[in-house]
Amino acid sequence: MxxxxxxxxxxxxxxxxxxxxxxxxxxxxxxxxxxxxxxxxxxxxxxxxxxxxxxxxxxxxxxxGFYASWADLFGRESGQGVVADHDAGAGSLEVVGTRRVNVPGGARPQIGGRLQEVRVVGRRTHLASPAYVYLPPEYFQPRHRTRAFPAAVVLTGYPGTAAALVKGLHYPQTAHALAASGRMRPMILVMMRPTVAPPRDTECVDVPGGPRTESFFAEDLPEAVARHYRVAGGARGWGVVGDSTGGYCALKLAIHHPRTYAAGAGLSPYYRPPRDATTGDLFHGDGQLRDDADLFRYLERHPAPDTSLLVSTSRHGEDNYRETLRFVDLVAAKRPTRISSIVLDSGGHNFNTWRREIPATLEWLSRRLDGR
Structure with missing residues (x-):
């Protein structure tokens, strides 16, 4: 078991x-x-x-959702899912399971949507990772059969599990309720953890000589998803959101790749990657790579990206409060970058806090993405 x-x-x-x-x-x-x-x-x-x-x-x-398996818990999860497919012209996405969404009428996809368990393989990076894809009810309704939907990548913290986004943070149920009430447009959610080379925490960095995690999320993942599902094209079709480590990754991807992601939301994010036993040496002496991974330094030294950012914190309970205010001040002076924030009076670095922020975050994301 x-x-x-x-x-x-x-x-x-x-x-x-x-x-x-x-x-x-x-x-x-x-x-x-x-x-x-x-x-x-x-x-x-x-x-x-x-x-x-x-x-x-x-x-x-x-x-x-800290650990997904016994091997993950005891640090024996070492397979990086590296696939060398010399014949395929593009990355692949394989559906390995389908389940109902835990909402009223969820047995019928036209009412509850569907949750698909998938495996994504990157064309450029050859990284492979499991994910859950939430398809809204409209995706299955005949009158929307030619409609393309906006999509959002949803990332956990580290170590995290994709299942925690479904069972613990209730992203599909929240998106379903918000769309049903007209507070957000129907959206495809691609839910996964940022750890695509377990057990290493690569902090969404293209590690020299190692996993090219940033390229996987910036290029391979959107390409594979768009080839399999009806996703709106262009940056305005894609957003990214995450908590903790996933929040840092979401901001970084939107800042570094505004032509891929029109919006990035970080719930309780930090703004520069740590170096510890879980990350190892991410930069191998590459000062430019290290500076680009520091979001403050990147925004100070590069032209402002045309993207929208959202950050969250709390006055009591979060360690990132002062740094988040500093980040907001920095980005507010940059154009055309746009910045929004959620500041709670109190709330710790945990699921309960993020569940309080997710509805407003999805509404914010929906207003910045387009379907067709």
């Missing part, structure tokens, strides 16, 4: 409850003296605490 399986979580929780009850019941016997009895107390307490901590950890992983 997988790490994110409900059965695994239920089994571990049940084990913790039974161990706790057994500890309480057997404690009078374990209260006696003697080395064996003391060893028994240590074993019982240790086992119970491990089970309780495992229950909390699995529950948190289910809620926040």
């Amino acid at each position: 997988g790490l994110t399986s409900d059965k695994v979580l239920a089994l571990v929780v049940l084990s913790a409850v039974l161990l706790f009850a057994g500890t309480v019941w057997s404690w009078p016997r374990l209260a006696r003296g003697g080395a064996l009895v003391v060893a028994g107390r240590i074993a019982v307490l240790t086992t119970t605490q491990v089970a309780v901590l495992a229950s909390v950890g699995l529950g948190a992983n289910q809620a926040f």
